[in-house]
Amino acid sequence: xxxxxxxxxxxxxxxxxxxxxxxxxxxxxxxxxxxxxxxxxxxxxxxxxxxxxxxxxxxxxxxxxxxxxxxxxxxxxxxxxxxxxxxxxxxxxxxxxxxxxxxxxxxxxxxxxxxxxxxxxxxxxxxxxxxxxxxxxxxxxxxxxxxxxxxxxxxxxxxxxxxxxxxxxxxxxxxxxxxxxxxxxxxxxxxxxxxxxxxxxxxxxxxxxxxxxxxxxxxxxxxxxxxxxxxxxxxxxxxxxxxxxxxxxxx
Amino acid sequence: xxxxxxxxxxxxxxxxxxxxxxxxxxxxxxxxxxxxxxxxxxxxxxxxxxxxxxxxxxxxxxxxxxxxxxxxxxxxxxxxxxxxxxxxxxxxxxxxxxxxxxxxxxxxxxxxxxxxxxxxxxxxxxxxxxxxxxxxxxxxxxxxxxxxxxxxxxxxxxxxxxxxxxxxxxxxxxxxx
Numbered sequence: 561x562x563x564x565x566x567x568x569x570x571x572x573x574x575x576x577x578x579x580x581x582x583x584x585x586x587x588x589x590x591x592x593x594x595x596x597x598x599x600x601x602x603x604x605x606x607x608x609x610x611x612x613x614x615x616x617x618x619x620x621x622x623x624x625x626x627x628x629x630x631x632x633x634x635x636x637x638x639x640x641x642x643x644x645x646x647x648x649x650x651x652x653x654x655x656x657x658x659x660x661x662x663x664x665x666x667x668x669x670x671x672x673x674x675x676x677x678x679x680x681x682x683x684x685x686x687x688x689x690x691x692x693x694x695x696x697x698x699x700x701x702x703x704x705x706x707x708x709x710x711x712x713x714x715x716x717x718x719x720x721x722x723x724x725x726x727x728x729x730x731x732x733x734x735x736x737x738x739x740x741x742x743x744x745x746x747x748x749x750x751x752x753x754x755x756x757x758x759x760x761x762x763x764x765x766x767x768x769x770x771x772x773x774x775x776x777x778x779x780x781x782x783x784x785x786x787x788x789x790x791x792x793x794x795x796x797x798x799x800x801x802x803x804x805x806x807x808x809x810x811x
Numbered sequence: 812x813x814x815x816x817x818x819x820x821x822x823x824x825x826x827x828x829x830x831x832x833x834x835x836x837x838x839x840x841x842x843x844x845x846x847x848x849x850x851x852x853x854x855x856x857x858x859x860x861x862x863x864x865x866x867x868x869x870x871x872x873x874x875x876x877x878x879x880x881x882x883x884x885x886x887x888x889x890x891x892x893x894x895x896x897x898x899x900x901x902x903x904x905x906x907x908x909x910x911x912x913x914x915x916x917x918x919x920x921x922x923x924x925x926x927x928x929x930x931x932x933x934x935x936x937x938x939x940x941x942x943x944x945x946x947x948x949x950x951x952x953x954x955x956x957x958x959x960x961x962x963x964x965x966x967x968x969x970x971x972x973x974x975x976x977x978x979x980x981x982x983x984x985x986x987x988x
Binding site: 684685689690692693696697700 | 910911912913914917919920923
């Protein structure tokens with residue numbers, strides 16, 4: 561039978577390794593690991609993964625000369641929901657958006673730092689940052705805190721030169737992952753992968769992209785108890801930005 | 812001149828509102844070998860006089876025009892060793908920018924940072940200004956650009972410019988043509 565192991569450092573979000581860390585006195589042999597790790601997550605005194613403290617789901621998809629970025633709206637403290645209108649996606653400028661999943665305080669602080677850096681860049685260079693450049697900047701800022709990281713996983717989406725959409729994601733220490741179709745992040749990421757993989761097709765127009773990303777998001781957060789309470793979707797084309805709120809299962 | 816009482820310390824203004832050390836630095840530049848640059852519609856040309864002190868000097872070892880990045884180069888008038896130090900600092904700044912943004916540094920930004928370094932040396936204790944003026948030539952998204960950076964840290968964009976000895980003759984020639 562498969563043993564579940566739990567790792568407490570911020571790993572790449574694509575593959576979550578679980579490694580039970582300590583307390584050799586309580587676990588004399590490996591077969592009890594599976595039982596006890598379940599016990600761990602039910603025990604409120606033991607910290608769950610810090611990435612699951614607030615709960616989040618963020619996804620971005622590429623369309624034809626447009627992109628979509630969407631997130632859930634729940635802010636929780638472990639099992640308690642405390643807000644249903646939490647803003648996880650933020651605009652850096654008209655053609656670059658960033659969605660941050662993970663610990664909510666780091667989401668807000670990191671966003672403030674990035675806006676600060678981008679504003680200075682805009683003033684000095686008299687131009688907006690390209691999405692690829694912005695992604696490199698985020699990666700560098702995250703790596704600066706390599707040994708005491710920001711506990712978030714960003715999803716960056718933007719329109720580059722000649723309106724070519726760009727999406728990428730990275731883990732909490734800045735390992736960039738570019739994709740041509742979609743990127744996901746957050747506690748609902750596994751369900752999101754499945755839903756996006758099934759529903760995505762290339763070169764969708766803005767309206768169809770909106771339908772696809774909304775359906776993928778809502779069906780995935782419904783499978784995750786820590787994210788949900790509706791959705792927040794941005795569809796960005798070269799001429800306009802459409803922001804929509806989705807109403808899903810409000811739990 | 813009455814200013815000479817104030818020319819000992821760099822960080823002291825003279826009563827006429829000048830920093831005399833910088834004036835002296837500009838004099839050092841003015842007695843250096845001529846260099847000039849011209850901006851064309853599809854590129855920039857920079858040139859300098861390479862007069863070696865003796866025929867025994869290995870001319871290949873003397874590099875008066877240097878790359879700062881693959882698309883930005885520079886030439887100077889004034890003190891060669893000061894130029895080497897500035898080139899080293901500028902190259903480092905260009906690489907730091909590239910490392911952060913994964914994008915080659917725009918010419919304006921590199922010129923601004925180099926000029927900032929030169930200005931720092933006019934406002935710190937125990938250092939003297941650089942005895943060089945640089946002509947920075949580069950090509951980026953905004954097209955070909957030519958900048959001149961002075962020891963004071965001020966920089967200007969030029970269509971054509973000259974520095975060093977015989978600068979007035981050179982500039983008159985450039986203005987006519």
